[in-house]
Amino acid sequence: MEVCYQLPVLPLDRPVPKHVLSRRGAISFSSSSSLFGAPDPRQLSQRRGAISYDSSDQTALYIRMLGDVRVRSRVGFETERRGSHPYLSIDFRILHSQPESAGPVSARKIRRLLSFQRYLHSSRVCRGVTPQNPLHFLDHDYTGQAKCMLEKVGSWNFDIFIFDRLTNGNSLINLTFHLFNHYGLIELFQLDMVKLRRFLVMVQEDYHRQNPYHNAVHAADVTQAMYCYLQEPKLSKSLTSCDILLGLLAAATHDLDHPGVNQPFLIKTNHYLAALYQNTSVLENHHWRSAVGLLRESRLFSHLPAEDGLNMERQLGSLILATDISRQNEYLSKFREHLDKEDLLLGNAGHRHFILQMALKCADICNPCRPWELSKQWSEKVTEEFFHQGDIEKKHKLEVSPLCDSQTNSVGKIQIDFMTYVVEPLFAEWARFSDTRLSQTMLGYLGLNKAGWSGMLQEQAGAAEETDLGAPSPTPSSAEETDSKVLPQGSKES
Structure with missing residues (x-):
């Protein structure tokens, strides 16, 4: 057009x-x-x-x-x-796209009912061939294992990476559909199952699988964490079905169509989204608008009164906008003030909505509170995305954003700072609100993971020091040459 x-x-x-x-x-x-x-x-x-x-x-x-x-x-x-x-x-x-390999795939091979693992690794099928469209069928073994995992979806040790492999990359669709069915939301809100499935497929498609971190697997992980929080006694006793519906929808769509770069990058490159939303919660506004577009396209709520549909869209936006990390202190201060005054009344719709906002914020950044094996993978993925942005900024002679310079940052250093200044304050207040076994488990993992990264940094520093001590001393001529070219800041040439 x-x-x-x-x-x-x-x-x-x-x-x-x-x-x-x-x-x-x-x-x-x-x-x-x-x-x-x-x-x-x-x-x-x-x-x-x-x-x-x-x-x-x-x-x-x-x-x-x-x-x-x-x-x-x-x-x-x-x-x-x-x-x-x-x-x-x-x-x-x-940005992360790879050129597609052309090559015929025989009809005989396509017709074979292979498990995801075989399809991915079998040399007879995949040697040198990258199909344009993945096969969307699994054998009974993998389907059965995925169903078994969903029976324990409320476990904080739930491994979303394994579940994503078992579902052939469809973890967000399967997990969210399961939770809707688990809560009876399909029947309560008289949702058309075909429309719901179509909506979830479009949501998953609109996440960029090329992003190392902000992709559909992250959305599925946040949705699973949100479910864990919805099961906490204070919330499970007070939240309405509408609250639960909005909480799950917000978790599944909170990073929809994320470009893999942060808001400061969009602003300094004068990106059209930054101009559109006037440099304010640029990504979060875009995620919300994208989610509303999909809801309307799928007509998931078309059978509801128009006013109810618009109200749902507004509340969905309020939840997604709360994930703006630049407003972290604003929400945390308000949360702390409520807890100090002990005036949170979950019979009040406004207070319930605020708690949903805080729960979504916790779910969005809960990776440091997961077991080490899961937390480490997420840490490496988000750092990879940061460094990719930094490489783009260097390539185009832009000022490199904080945390995005691979020469001056490391995974451990970034994570320790993130845990200290962002994660710990939020989850300490959440534990005050919901002092349960889950809260103590999260804080325990947070402490262990922080110690783990600290230990790795110390090992790296010790290894670097040993390397420096073992290096041969420079000859007088080379030392003089080095001193003549590079002087410490503030030094004067004699």
């Missing part, structure tokens, strides 16, 4: 990138009808592949362009001049 709409609500008028219009994503436009000319904006919602609705903010018309997933994933990006930097138009969805 050769159409570009202007965004007069932004600081600068810029065309929306054409690649954005060609893929599934959340883009908001001004509701001014003069922008669109013909057809009328309301007619856009009647077109196949477009959804519009009114909102109370300036981005009142929300259009979601649809298309074939397999085609969209290979769409490149149009060169759009915004200043002098060519990378500003990058669709970060394809």
Whole structure:
């Protein structure tokens, strides 16, 4: 479609990138009808592949362009001049993409009912061949093991990585559908199971599997953690079915369509999302709008009264926006104040919603509170994503963001600081609110993991020191040459 709409609500008028219009994503436009000319904006919602609705903010018309997933994933990006930097138009969805290998796959091999593990590793099937579409069938062994794991989905030691392999990469779909069924939400809210399945499939597809950390497996992990918190006595006795529905939906969609870079990167590269949301909770606003777009596209709540549907969308946004890490102190101070005054009344809808916000915040950053084997994997994945952003910043001569420079940071150093200044304060207050075995378990793992990273840093420092001591002393000529080229800061040449 050769159409570009202007965004007069932004600081600068810029065309929306054409690649954005060609893929599934959340883009908001001004509701001014003069922008669109013909057809009328309301007619856009009647077109196949477009959804519009009114909102109370300036981005009142929300259009979601649809298309074939397999085609969209290979769409490149149009060169759009915004200043002098060519990378500003990058669709970060394809940063980690690898070129697809072409090669025929025989019908005989496709027809074979292979388990996921065999399909992935069998040299007779996969040697040198990367199928464009993964096989979505599993043998009974793997399906049975996945079902067994779901019976223990409330365990804090639940290994989401194993579950994802057992479900052939569909952990978010299977886990969320199971929890909806477990709570009876499908029957209570009279949800169409086909629509629910379609919605969950689209949610999983809109996570970028190329992201080392912010992908569908992370969303599934957060959803599983959210379920653990919903089972805590204070919450299980007071939360309504609507609260539980919103909590699970928010957990599953809280990082939807995450580009694999953080908000400061989007702001300093003048990305269209940063301009759209005026540099405020940019990613979180985008995750929320993307989730609403999928809800409307799937028509999951179309049978509910319009007012109820809009209220659900607003509350979903309130939960997802609470995961903005830049507002951590704001929420933590409010939480601490409530606990000091002992005035949290879970019979109050507003207080229950606030507790859901805090539970989602805990679920989002609970990796350091998991067993070491799980926590370490997540730590390495998030650091890999940080360093990838740093490499992009170096490549384009940008100031490298904190934590993103692989030359000055390490996994252990990043994790110890994160645990000390972000995780510990939040989970200490959560333990005050819900002093249960789970809270003590999380704090216990947090202490063990912090000690583990500290020990690794000390070992690395000791190894480096031994290497330095074992290195041969420089000859006088080489030492003089070194001193003449590099002087300590503040030194003067004699």
